[in-house]
Amino acid sequence: MVTSSNKTKQNYGPDPVSVRATDQYRAEYVHAFVQKWDSLIDWDARIESEGSFFIDKLRERGTRQVLDVATGTGFHSVRLLEAGFEVVSADGSAEMLARAFSNARSRGHLLRTVQADWRWLNRDVHQKFDAIICLGNSFTHLFSENDRRKALAEFYAALRHNGILVLDQRNYDALLDHGFSSKHIYYYCGNDVSVKPVHVDDGLARFEYRFSDNDVYHLNMFPLRNSYTTRLMREVGFQRIETFGDFQETRRENDPDFFVHIAEKAYVRSEGDL
Known part of the structure; x- marks a missing residue:
């Protein structure tokens, strides 16, 4: 049963920077925060900044069926549906999925949704896909290396033999090495909110989201270095x-706000292979 308090208030306990657990995301995306998420993204501005990048990359590889494992409020699921892809929309947050379903309905689409934990993705999603997208800096909700490896293995298993994984992340290298700087024009495009880190160390990036009505929310995330993410994918x-x-x-290493990795599953033959 959901009470009014945990629909509106996040609970990190007396020491928020000590909360470093994967399962915390369920308590972070409270109803009130989810209802404001679209003003953080600003769908129209996000479409303009991102263009057709993801659509083009998927089409270049002959993609037809896509699993959106970090659906959020539905931005990319809806965009891909409108571009003609078959999409299944998954998320670990029931609040996010409900909002995504409503957003899609208002635009004339019916989302195929499933609530799923990435670490046991194939327990809840029972088909293979040409592509999996994990966008919105969502992979940083995983706080242990075991969880990250398990999630990537589940993504790998859910792809067809020549499938691809498209995964993005904030440029934590720049944040850890040089401090926070953001052009604020690519991902979080809304003018109704300010986003900034309030604590950063090697094991935690705690971000504050302050809205124009003075509502304040936080997300605790693991600061993934670019080379670490790609190494795990290869392993x-x-x-x-x-x-x-x-x-x-x-790109120059410290210029982007976000990195986007496109990882191919297809076996690459070496010169020594028969």
Whole structure:
């Protein structure tokens, strides 16, 4: 049963920076925060900043069926549906899925939704996909390396033999090494909210989301370094990984706000293979 208090208030206990657990995300996305999430994203501004990047990359690889494992309020699921892809929309938060379903209905679409924990994804999702997308800096909700490896292995198993994983993350390298700086034009495009870190160390990036009505929420996330993420992908079995910075082919390491990794499952033959 959901009470009014846990629909509106996040609970991190007396020492918020000590809360470093994967399962915390369920308590972070309270109803009141989820209802404000679309003003953080600003769908129209996000479409303009991102363009057709993800649609183009999926089409280049002949993708037809897509699993959106971090659906959130439905932005990418709806965009891909409108571009002609078959989409299944998953999320660990029931609040997010409910909002996504409502957003899609208001735009004339019916989402196929499933609530699923990535660590046991194939227990709840029973088909193979051409592509899995894990966007919105969502992978950083996993706080242990075992959880990250388990989730990536589940993604790998849910893909067809030539499938791809598209995963993004904030540029935590720059945050950890040089401090916070954001152009605030690619991912969080809304003008109704300010986003900034209030604590950063090697094991935690705690972000504050302050809205114009003075409502304040927080997210505790693990600061993934770029090279660490791609190493885990390779160790799980992904063969070729291409990384983009803010939807660009070329980048300097500290320039992008976000990295986008496209990891291919297809086996890459070496010269020594028969």
